[in-house]
Amino acid sequence: MNCKINRNAAKEIKKMLSTEEAEGKMIRVFVTINHVDHAHYDLKLDTPTEHDEIVKTDKDIDVILDKREDFLDGVWIKYFYVPEAGFEITNPSKESHGHRH
Known part of the structure; x- marks a missing residue:
């Protein structure tokens, strides 16, 4: 499996991973809605x-x-600051159609 992360997303994810809440955890990307021809995603x-693969970026x-x-497989995580900040x-x-949050 493959996963890409842009520079801005890496910066924001590293902030998330440095919190006390993140101790011992990693970032998971998951499908929130599957529309057969595209999906919506989120991260947590x-x-x-046992069903996971840890992908190195x-x-x-x-x-x-x-x-x-x-x-x-092939998901791309981006973070934008404008028009409003979000992944x-x-x-x-x-x-797939992008999902911003």
């Missing part, structure tokens, strides 16, 4: 399970992805 702090952040969810998670290889 979590720990891996080029930003030195490990991301948990559920191996059973096809829409997660956008897409999967260009699956022609």
Whole structure:
């Protein structure tokens, strides 16, 4: 499985991972809604399970992805500061629509 993270997202994720709440946890990207031809995504702090793959990114952040969810392979995590600050998670290889939060 593959996962990309842009520079801004890496900066924000590292902030999340440095909190007390994040101790012993990693970032998980998951599908919130599957529309058959595209999916909506979110992320949270979590720990891996037996169905997960820990994906190493080029930003030195490990991301948990559920191996059973096809829409997660190739996911791209971006963070934008304008027009309003938030993450956008897409999967260009699956022609998914981005979901900003």
